[in-house]
Amino acid sequence: MNRLHATTIDDLTRALLEREYEIVQFSGHGNEEGFLLEDRNLAGKSMLVSAREIAYMLHETSPHLKAAIFISCYSADSISELVNDAHYVVTIKGSAD
Numbered sequence: 001m002n003r004l005h006a007t008t009i010d011d012l013t014r015a016l017l018e019r020e021y022e023i024v025q026f027s028g029h030g031n032e033e034g035f036l037l038e039d040r041n042l043a044g045k046s047m048l049v050s051a052r053e054i055a056y057m058l059h060e061t062s063p064h065l066k067a068a069i070f071i072s073c074y075s076a077d078s079i080s081e082l083v084n085d086a087h088y089v090v091t092i093k094g095s096a097d
Contacts (some may be wrong), residue, residue: 002015002019002021006038007028007037007038008037008038008039008040008047009037009040009047009049009053010040011038012037012057013057016057016058016061016062017061020061020062020063020064021061021062021065022062022064022065022066022067023065023066023067023068023069024058024062024065024067024068024069024086025068025069025070025071026054026068026069026070026071026072026075027071027072028071028072029046029072029073030070030072030073030074030075030078031048031073031074032074032077033048033050034048034049034050034051034052034053034054034078035048035049035051035054035070035072035075035078036048036049036072037049050081051077051078051081051082052081054078054081054082055078055081055082055084055085058082058085058086059084059085062085065085065086065087066086066087066088067086067087067088067089067090068082068085068086068088068089068090069089069090070082070089070090070091070092071090071092071096072092072096073092073094073095073096074092074093074094074095075091075092075096076091076092076093076094078091079091
């Protein structure tokens, strides 16, 4: 298991390139447009990463991905982008209170 906290897009990319994963879980903030990761240039601030970008990264780095779990608000809005890269995709519909 590899756990990342306060993750930037660079951290996520590096982790996905270092080894192949069968399960990936993202627990963080999201909105209807994608997922929020830490901004590498502004500590404590977030940057929006689209579902398309996340799906592309998973596709390129984890060809044997079995499950992708996105525990963030509105992650179900991204299902059409994410569903092609894992056998199982778990998302949250609406706000994840």
